[in-house]
Amino acid sequence: MFSAVYACALFAGAALAHGDVTNETYTNPVLWLDLADIDVFRVNETYYYSASSMAYSPGAPVLQSGDLVNWEFIGHSVPYLDFGDPSAYSLEDGEQAYVRGIWASSMRYRESTGLFYWVGCVDFNQTYIYTAPDAAGPWNLASTIDTCYYDCGLMFDEDDSIYVAYGNTNISIAKLNEDLQEESITRIWNATFYLEGARLYNINGTYYVLLTEPADWEWTLKSTGGIYGPYELEILANRTASPIDESGFPHQGGIVDTPDGDWYYLSFIDAYPEGRVPALAPIYFDAERWPRLPSNDSFAVPNEYPVAPMRVEPVTGTDRFEGPSLDPKWEWNHNPDTSAYSFAECGGLILNTATVTDDLYHARNTLTQRIIGPEGTATIEFDISSMQAGDIAGLSLFRDNAAYIGVQDGTVFLQRDLALGENWNTISTGTREATAAAKDASCIWFRLHAN
Template identity: 50%
Template sequence: MRASNVACLLSLALNVPASYANPLPDPVLVDRATNFNNPVLWEDYPDLDVFRVGDVFYYSSSTFAFSPGAPVLKSYDLVNWTPVSHSVPTLNFGNKYNLNSATDRAYVKGIWASTLRHRSSNDMFYWIGCVESSKTYIWTAPNSGAKANGGEVSNWNWTAAATINKCYYDCGVLIDDDDTMYVAFGNSGIQVAQLSKDGLSEVKSQKVFTPSGNTYLEGSRMYKYNGNYYIFVTRPANAEFVLKSKSPWGPYEQKTLVDNISGPLPNAGVSHQGGIVDTKDGKWYYVAFMDSYPGGRIPVAAPITWSSDGWPSLVKDGNAWGKTYPMPVQTSKTVPPPVGTDDFTGSSLSHEWEWNHNPDNSKWKLAGGSGGLVLQTATITDDLFTARNTLTHRIIGPKSTGTFRIDVSQMKDGDRAGAALFRDIAGYIGVYKDGTSSKVVMVNNLNLDSNWSTKSKGTVAATGPTLAAGTTDIWLRVQADITPAFSGTSAQRTTTFWYSTDGSKYTQLGSALAMTNSYTFFTGYRYAAFNHATKALGGSVTVKSFTMQNI
């Protein structure tokens, strides 16, 4: 999870309500943590790229069709992370990313493994990613302020800077000592491209490595260390290889960093695919992810050492990836923990949130004042997977609740609103407004097929109370167990749905929903708030708060 175990326990012991805007009240106490436990972040942040600018570590991840895309997280110690931006504020990859209809949408497409780096010479962040194995998109954040402020960014002004008519598949960018920018990419063979001086077009590219035995590789990350060039690549989904050369153009030698390494969590996949990063005092760490469905792919970290001839080795616990290691950095700086309450105050959404596709920005707003998020109906549909402006939030593991307080007084006839467990096999608890009557329902059996077309729009599995006339607020809770069940077990993880009319006493509605442990949708389950019409637009709900807590 984003906060270390010690930090989370400290927050609970002090009985201090966490928020997305405020750090823990006494960061000095966090310094007492001398060790950290894996995973470092029990949320779905896959295909990671990690690097350091001054005192700040940054982390970029995949988001597929969720928008905004390519979240940027920051940390001061490589253990506690918080999202601070998105490199792709709007998915500019084609009209289907606007979720136009059931046959014109982009689930599982979009942002896969991409790369992010800060360029000191112009104080600019570059995000580079191939979309749909077709074009490569480049977004930049100029004049960030990171160079002058020890890595702290004063301005994330992301701009769609360029498109290259070539796929840099699963790419990793390196900014060399002479400021030349290189990109490593590919799968059946690894290639390197040299970019122009402004980093927005290609100068040349060539294949630099062909794996033996038709081994499929992906997830390239490129580095320079002690005069050598390195490309880290993964053999999905169980190994990480290191390629080393004296030149960015090769020839490259290959050695294995990890291969089918066990740990640190049972019933999860093998730790692989990620990147390396150094601390200011010269220590190095490898950050990878584990397939941990139904929760998704979650990151783990471990130290690495370097041999005299320039090869990295993972520091293991016996033959396994360690559950516990020493803290990479001791610092009084901290970041907000992932649990707590979001009241939707301020002028923008927290970067914890992503819409199911690009939103219709005319159909939502922050209420201002004491807070709240107004969701107007944006789509007339009976299919949640086709409804625009469904707002999603990653689930924290291993077990947690996500509780939405929603004002439903402005719903119109035919509107459907509520709190969902969102993935390709989904369910929700919500309010159906039919005529002048509003009733609480639990719906299951929302399914996409293997082509990500809607297979089932859902079934009302249980009906709760009809809300009294004049009811404004209802609390809707999703309680999820995303303990890994991806490998070595046939266990079925489940989610339950609850409601309250006073915010105090909760009643479960319906039976538990079985989650899928399949990886093919790639993203893990998410909490979500939705509001769509089945008859006519014009209704709205106000999400007054969202609270996520471990249980």
């Protein structure tokens, strides 16, 4: 049987970091990681980036930057996936929540309260609002709203009123009260084609809602007559050239200004099989106050840094798990069993059996980190001296089609062709091959390379 991944010490590394730096220019993608459904905003001279995480826990990763190009993980807005379906979100009773959970959410800072706010609809059911005094946390649930604000964009207006734009095809704006409850809903746009991914802005008295027509175009709604319109529609990104060969087009995401008043559009690119990776380009506002890209190649060519480059902690490197908590780059596959892991006094992470299963997709307390592209390497050291008969420790390339290298009962092996089906239930637990003996080993190293 498959016991959930069991290990003492772990080392991880990868081959490529952020956007390359050459004489104060950058190239896209600025971060070659699957960080989709971008929301981006600035507080003073610091930029923040919120992204989707689906069923990984904690959810809604938060990144920080001083220049919009070099980003570092600082926390998560949703500490635990507590959405009314505990079995699915905790991989219990044969249930799972793959492709559910956190996606297309929004994050902002409110100066009047000194709090950061995160808002997102989960499972097409309810909308959750979390707040924190610092973007790194601690985050706490502040409100639950029965309306689903699908693909939402949060904004605090000049008078400090709270608005959320949301919807698909038919776009609405909800106004919230000070208790973070729904006060009113106003329909602002009925489209004749599919739109989603709302981002709401008030820029010098003109209201904008950015919307994507997946996965090729980005559109802008604009109103000079107030937040409820009337709105006009204009294209922002029309199958704009990508910096990545054989990828999708830059789309969705959000816009943000620098302290000097320059504007940038942080989109994402579908780069299969890596994921949806962020790409940054300058924009300007024309005489009619529409946001525009300078050219169709704006994402594909080197651009000057928005501000002076600022170094951050790289997403690559070594993690010796010295505690008392995990680095924010890490997320569990679904909610973890917190009683089944701990930090060793001398450094290292101890993973005790949390699930007995032959299915990696249902092995609770599987610890994950996003694979870095276009090529990445991860190396892990296991102390296997305390493993029991039947236990498995391993390192996986983990997605809907997966593989892993593992050790069980003194034998090292490759397990390949694991797969999830169209309904995200397991259709294959894989085939074991390429075995080797490791009977007398107390420690073992595994390495994976992805390209």
